[in-house]
Amino acid sequence: MPGPGKIRGELALIEHIRQRSGAVESPLLRLGIGDDCAVLRPPRGSDVLVTTDFTLEGRHFRRDWHTPESAGHRTLARGLSDLAAMGAQPMAAFLSLAVPRSLAATAAGRKWLDRFFDGLLALAALHKVPLAGGDTSEAPTDHLLADITLLGTAPRGRELRRSGARAGDLLYVTGALGGAAAELQSLSQGKRPKKHGEHPQLFPIPRLVVGHALLKRRLATACMDVSDGISTDLAHLCQASGVGAVVFADPLPLHPLAAEHGKEAALQLALHGGEDYELLFTAKPSVTMPRRIAGVPVTPIGRITAAGPILLERSDGSAEPLAPAGWEHLR
Amino acid sequence: MPGPGKIRGELALIEHIRQRSGAVESPLLRLGIGDDCAVLRPPRGSDVLVTTDFTLEGRHFRRDWHTPESAGHRTLARGLSDLAAMGAQPMAAFLSLAVPRSLAATAAGRKWLDRFFDGLLALAALHKVPLAGGDTSEAPTDHLLADITLLGTAPRGRELRRSGARAGDLLYVTGALGGAAAELQSLSQGKRPKKHGEHPQLFPIPRLVVGHALLKRRLATACMDVSDGISTDLAHLCQASGVGAVVFADPLPLHPLAAEHGKEAALQLALHGGEDYELLFTAKPSVTMPRRIAGVPVTPIGRITAAGPILLERSDGSAEPLAPAGWEHLR
Known part of the structure; x- marks a missing residue:
C-alpha cells in the first residue's frame, strides 16, 4: 500500500499503527495491515456497504480549535455515520493518512499524532471496528490529510436508502x-x-x-x-x-x-x-x-x-x- | 458522503462524475454514487479485498510534469496494482477528491479536471471497474488530493500473500x-x-x-x-x-x-x-x-x-x- 514519497519513519509509523490497530479483533477480517490488500469475509446473506470521507485540516478541522483526539474521533465518526444511515453494521475501517513534516519530525508532533490515534481507536474499539489497512504519506503542505473508508454489512437488499x-x-x-x-x-x-x-x-x-x-x-x-x-x-x-x-x-x-x-x-x-x-x-x-x-x-x-x-x-x-x-x- | 466545506459547484461536480461513471455497469454493484454508501454484492465463495492509496499533488505527481490524464490514470492504477498483486479481480473503485480553488474556479481548471477523469475512467473502462462512490471537498491548499479505494474479489482463502x-x-x-x-x-x-x-x-x-x-x-x-x-x-x-x-x-x-x-x-x-x-x-x-x-x-x-x-x-x-x-x- 505505501508508495513513493515516504515520510522519514513511515515504516515505524505503519508498524505503530499496526500494533495499536490489533486491539480490535474481528472474525470477518482474515488479513489486516501489512500486505497489498486487506482480506475480508462478509457473513452469508449480506451485502457489503462502502463509504469514504475526507477529514482535511483547514476544511474539516483546525488544529487550534479541535483537540487531536477530536480530529481522530471525527475522522472515523464521519464514515461510521454513513453506515448508520443505511442501517449497516461496521466490518472494517481503512485510513489513508498524509502527515506534515511538522508533525512527523518533532516529539510534540508525534505526541499529537498519538493522541489523534487515541481518539480514532477509542471510537473504533467502542464499535468493535478493526483498522484493517490504509496508506501513509508525507503531506505536501502543513495540513494533516485523512481519508477514511468504512466497509459495513447489511442483510441482502435491506439497506435503508x-x-x-x-x-x-x-x-x-x-x-x-x-x-x-x-x-x-x-x-x-x-x-x-x-x-x-x-x-x-x-x-x-x-x-x-x-x-x-x-x-x-x-x-x-x-x-x-x-x-x-x-x-x-x-x-x-x-x-x-x-x-x-x-x-x-x-x-x-x-x-x-x-x-x-x-x-x-x-x-x-x-x-x-x-x-x-x-x-x-x-x-x-x-x-x-x-x-x-x-x-x-x-x-x-x-x-x-x-x-x-x-x-x-x-x-x-x-x-x-x-x-x-x-x-x-x-x- | 459529502460533508462540510463544499467547493462551489460541488454538487454539479458530483453529478458530472455520476453521469460519467455510469459508463461501466456491473452486476455486483447494486447501488452506486448518490446515497450515504454504495452497496455491493460479492459473488458466492469469494473474499473481499480492499486497498487504499493516496495520489497527492507534489508527492505522487506534479501538474507541470504529469498530464492530467496521467494523474487520473495513475490514481486508479495504484489501487488496481494492489489488487493484481493478490490475484484479485476488481469489483468497484471509490475516489475521494479534494479540488483546489484554482482548478474549480476557472474554465482551464475545469478542463484539467475533466482530463483527469478522462484518464481515470479510461483505465476503469478497460478493466470494467465501476466508480461507485467517494467524497469531494475543496482542497485546503493549491494541491489536488486524491485517495482511491479499490474493492476486489478472490476465491475464498486463495489470495496471493x-x-x-x-x-x-x-x-x-x-x-x-x-x-x-x-x-x-x-x-x-x-x-x-x-x-x-x-x-x-x-x-x-x-x-x-x-x-x-x-x-x-x-x-x-x-x-x-x-x-x-x-x-x-x-x-x-x-x-x-x-x-x-x-x-x-x-x-x-x-x-x-x-x-x-x-x-x-x-x-x-x-x-x-x-x-x-x-x-x-x-x-x-x-x-x-x-x-x-x-x-x-x-x-x-x-x-x-x-x-x-x-x-x-x-x-x-x-x-x-x-x-x-x-x-x-x-x-
Whole structure:
C-alpha cells in the first residue's frame, strides 16, 4: 500500500499503527495491515456497504480549535455515520493518512499524532471496528490529510436508502440538532471545551445502534445522516425520493448548546448547522414509532408531501420555503 | 458522503462524475454514487479485498510534469496494482477528491479536471471497474488530493500473500523494470513525453490479468507489486515470509527507457526506481513457469534463501548486499 514519497519513519509509523490497530479483533477480517490488500469475509446473506470521507485540516478541522483526539474521533465518526444511515453494521475501517513534516519530525508532533490515534481507536474499539489497512504519506503542505473508508454489512437488499420516502410518511430525527455548530462557534471564539458534558462538535456520536434497529425492525422507509444540516440533507432525501416535505419548527429538538443562543438562533443552527450526525428518516404513518431507540430520543418533526417544495411551518401556521443553507464551517 | 466545506459547484461536480461513471455497469454493484454508501454484492465463495492509496499533488505527481490524464490514470492504477498483486479481480473503485480553488474556479481548471477523469475512467473502462462512490471537498491548499479505494474479489482463502515464499523458491518479475523512474527523470528535465510508445511513468499498466492467472493456475507462492523499487519491495516480501533472497543482476529485465542511460545506471533504476507496478513473485522450483502470461514477459531473476540477507549477485559471481533504497521521486 505505501508508495513513493515516504515520510522519514513511515515504516515505524505503519508498524505503530499496526500494533495499536490489533486491539480490535474481528472474525470477518482474515488479513489486516501489512500486505497489498486487506482480506475480508462478509457473513452469508449480506451485502457489503462502502463509504469514504475526507477529514482535511483547514476544511474539516483546525488544529487550534479541535483537540487531536477530536480530529481522530471525527475522522472515523464521519464514515461510521454513513453506515448508520443505511442501517449497516461496521466490518472494517481503512485510513489513508498524509502527515506534515511538522508533525512527523518533532516529539510534540508525534505526541499529537498519538493522541489523534487515541481518539480514532477509542471510537473504533467502542464499535468493535478493526483498522484493517490504509496508506501513509508525507503531506505536501502543513495540513494533516485523512481519508477514511468504512466497509459495513447489511442483510441482502435491506439497506435503508434515501429514496424510499413516500407522500404521507412522517419525518423523524434522532437526538438533538444544532449542537455541533454551536460548539464550533464557541471553539472559534477561543473558548476551551468543558471537561464534562456532551461535545457534539468535538465528539459526535454515530447512531449505529439506532440505524441498525430501524433496519432490523423495518421501521423506516428512507434514512440518511445529518452532515450538512437538515435544510440541505432533507433536500437530498426529497430529491432521491421524488417527494416534498413540511418541517414543523416547534417540535425540532434543539441541542442545549444551541438553545443557549436564544430560540431563533437555535432554530437556525438546528436547520442549517450540520455535522450533528443524527439520523433523519421517514416512516409510514401506520408505524408505531418508539420515543427512544437504544436510549436515543426519536422525534417526529414533519411529514412527506407529494413532489413539491420543502416548507418550514411555524407554530402560528405560517409556512416559508426551507432553502438549503449548509454552512462553510471553518470560514 | 459529502460533508462540510463544499467547493462551489460541488454538487454539479458530483453529478458530472455520476453521469460519467455510469459508463461501466456491473452486476455486483447494486447501488452506486448518490446515497450515504454504495452497496455491493460479492459473488458466492469469494473474499473481499480492499486497498487504499493516496495520489497527492507534489508527492505522487506534479501538474507541470504529469498530464492530467496521467494523474487520473495513475490514481486508479495504484489501487488496481494492489489488487493484481493478490490475484484479485476488481469489483468497484471509490475516489475521494479534494479540488483546489484554482482548478474549480476557472474554465482551464475545469478542463484539467475533466482530463483527469478522462484518464481515470479510461483505465476503469478497460478493466470494467465501476466508480461507485467517494467524497469531494475543496482542497485546503493549491494541491489536488486524491485517495482511491479499490474493492476486489478472490476465491475464498486463495489470495496471493507476501508471506508464502519459502527457501528454494524461484523469484520472478513481470514486464521490465526502471522505466517509470527513467521517464520521470526525463519529464523532470522538461522533456515532453513522446506521442507514441510506452509511458511506464505516465501510464503504468496494472498487471491484473497476470495476477489473476497466477492465482487461478496456482503458479505463485507469494506475490506483491513493485511500487517502491524491488530493493525495497523484495525486503518486504522476505520479511513477511521470513526468508532471504539472491537477485541476479544479469537477467533483470531493463526497460528500454532505462537502458538508454547505460547498463549500470539502468541497473540502479531497475533496482531502486520503483513505480513500475510490475509483479514480483515467487514460485516453487518444480513449477513450469510460462515465459509469458497474457502476453506479458515473466523473467526469473533470483531465488529465495533461508532467513538471511538479500544479496545482489553480479555476472562475475560477486555478491553484495542489496539494501532498500527507494527514491524520493519528486525531490
